[in-house]
Amino acid sequence: MAFSIFSNKNRIINLVLNDHSIRFVELKQVDPPIAQKWNERFLPPGIITEGKITDIDSLTNILEECIDEWKIGRRQVRFIIPDPLVIIRKVSVPSDIQDDEIKGYLYLELGSTIHLPFEEPVFDFYMLEKNGKNRDLLLFAAPEQYVMEYANLFSTLKLTPVVADISPLALYRLYHQLNQPAKNEVLFSAQFDLTSVNMSIFEGTVPLVMRQFPLSFDIDKWEMKRDDTGTVHFKYIGDTEDLVYQFEDILKEINKLSDYYRYSLSKEKRAVSKFLINGDHPLLQAILDEMKERLEVPVEMISLELGAKDKGGSTPAKLFLSLGLALKEVQ
Template sequence: MAFSLFSAKNRIINLVLNDHSIRFVELKQSKPPAAQKWNERFLPPGIITDGKIVDIDTLTNIIEQCIDEWKINRRSIRFLVPDPLVIIRKVSIPEDIQDDEIKGYLYLELGSSIHLPFEEPVFDYYPLQGNGKTKDLLLFAAPEQYVMAYAQLFASLKLTPVAADISPLSLYRLYHYLELAGEKEVLFTVQFDLTSVNLCIFEESVPLVMRQFALPFNIDNWEIKPDLMGFIEYKYIGDSEELVIQFEDIFKEINKLLDFYRYSLSNNEKKDVTKFLLNGDHPMITAIYDEMKERFEVPIERITFDSDAKGSVPANLLLSLGLALKEVQ
């Protein structure tokens, strides 16, 4: 599943931009594939806000510097559509719509019988098991103007966008690639980053519901500097009670989504989530993991990925790595 704006090419750079960083991973063409190069750059607040490009000139200058430093000029790229822009929705269409007519049907019905909180969406869909009377689909959509703002920015810098994806699918792709997925599993992914949290529930490989939450971020409360390896190191120097309140709010949202799945999405089967998958770049991620173990009876998984002699790919780059695995069979 990906937004159908581009066609596939080889030797692709995998870029992930959010409100506070730019990251990339390049795979070495080997079997099994290995991460060959990776890096990241901090973005000051106000350049990207809630996934939308706010300061295009500054972002352009920063990406130009990254292209030069990372030696990725004139490359094809995949990128993640920022989480705040994406919605996932289950829709039903008439059973007699043929498979090759679904895309056109959705184009016609978006804005009329299928309502989204924005106009002019870019979208993709995934077929679900129908009931014999309708075809059920999982619709992935985002505002085209904001997605294309990224694509046009990249193109202006001689980077060629060939695919766009969403973060829960990239994370699940890596999870599945590492053979961590179980049969009939209901997986609850928690992507806990510095400025946002993404929650998504998968039945086997299908993401049924996604929720996105912004985290308050005051740069004055953080000490930000490169570590010995050149990666960004965040140290919180503000009032710790503020973080406790933020985390408490997210744990409440996790409980709400657990209940929503249990009582509304599981087709009256009263199924439960069988595992959490925790990932993210938040510097308190270990404390978050420990707190989740205390609060929830569901097992919690974390991912590590070793890449030949270079050692483990840093945890904050695993989304980029999952995106890089998109075309790997």
Template sequence: MTFSLFTPKNRIINLVLNDHSIRFLELKQTDPPSAQRWSERFLPPGIISDGKIADIDSLTTILEECIDEWKMRRRSIRFLVPDPLVIIRKVSIPVEIQDDEIKGYLYLELGSSIHLPFEEPVFDYYRLSENEKTKNLLLFAAPEHHVMEYANLFSSLKLNPIAADISPLALYRLYHQLSQVDQNEILFTVHFDLTSVNLCIFEGSAPVVMRPFALSFEHDKWDIKRDSRGLMECKYTSDAEELVVQFEDIFNEINKLIDFYRYTLNKEKQDITKFLLNGDHPMLEAIVEEMRERFEVPVELISFETKGKAGSVPSNLLLSLGLALKEVQ
């Protein structure tokens, strides 16, 4: 399942931009696949905000430096649509709508029978099931203006954007590569980054509900530098209790989303069977341990042992790796 805007090609660079970083990874075509090279660059606050480009001049300058340093010029790229821009909805359409007519039908219904919190969406869909009267779909949508702002920026810098995806699918793709996935599993993914958290619940391989949340980030309370590998090293220098309050808010949101899934989406038919965590937050392992204390279902921290010539892929590059795996599945 993909969130496709363009046509895939070979030798693809996989880019992940969020409010605080730019990351890239290139996958080597082997069996099993291995990551050939990767890197990341910290973004100062105010350049990307809630997934939207806020300072395009500064972002352009930084991207130009990254392209030169990472030797990416004139390469084809995939990128992730930032979580705050993405909407996932279950929708039903008449069963008589033919498969090759679905996208046109959805386009006509957006803004009338299908309501989104923005106009002019770019969208894709995934078929779930059908009965005698309806076809049930998952609709993935994002504001076209903001998505194309990224695509146009990449193009202006001599990159070739050929595909866009969303982070829950990239994470699930990696999870599927690693595990013997139970098709009846109800997986709750938690992507816990320095400046945001994204919660998503999967039924099988379908992400049926997603909730992104921003974290308060005060740059002067963090010591952020590059380690010997050129990767971000983050350490909180203020009162740790301030972070604990943030974590408590997120645990409350996790409980709310579990209840929403259990009682509203699923009518108490099924419940969460596993948590899967990933992210770049430096306290991620402590978050995992706290969740194991609070919740009665298993909590798993995803890791990937594939080797590239630079060693094992760091945990904060795993979304980029999940994005890269599209070309080998």
């Protein structure tokens, strides 16, 4: 059982904040992944916008209430860097640069030979294959200013940020834990949330590309209810044609990214071999059914059959991202 040598107050908590929610999971065990505790809080529009904190006072007050209500004060925290802030880019470095020199080289080249749409990034990288005089790597980057706003907020509220992760890796970690991926699998992961869709394509365990597609969200067109477990449920009360058009736009973006991977990124012109669907969108099952009808390759959802029997039921699918985050550095 994971973390069995620690007392409750020392267990790391896992927080996911996006434009419309705060979610938290505390891991009970790793195999199979089971949540010890979990909870969520809906965020009204305008507090976080496209991943950036736009109303720090309101977010501070709400998060302070959550910490008190969920009894997670003075804990270490893993958190997800919001998808709109993250860029994944393939870059090349000279082959003669030693592994322990690569990060310094990247620092020097950012802004000159390596261009990002923001200054002063925080970044990490993953080495790919050598390519003659160069070595390819994947660069994962986000603007330091906005990432540190989250870290500083947690610190202000007496939480200690210890790990920052990105959602495609967190979800793939859970998928890999629960499934045995096929050999040479090319996985298209699509995270359908209430206000956005995040798409990424994996070769093996490596996310080669990621795209963020925002969804228009009018809170007046959704009816919100909270059940006895604290889970928030949404029911659409607007014109269903609007959702149909929205899905058609998403499907076009999925097809465009699939083609981009096959004809521009894949050296062997390989195609996507599986779609993995997840997220907190209230119509996720309908989206899954429609994609199964439209696409010629398998479309699946992450299945957690042995999920946590906490609060009288299994861990909701909307918490899977937090659960995947909880598996970081414990596998």
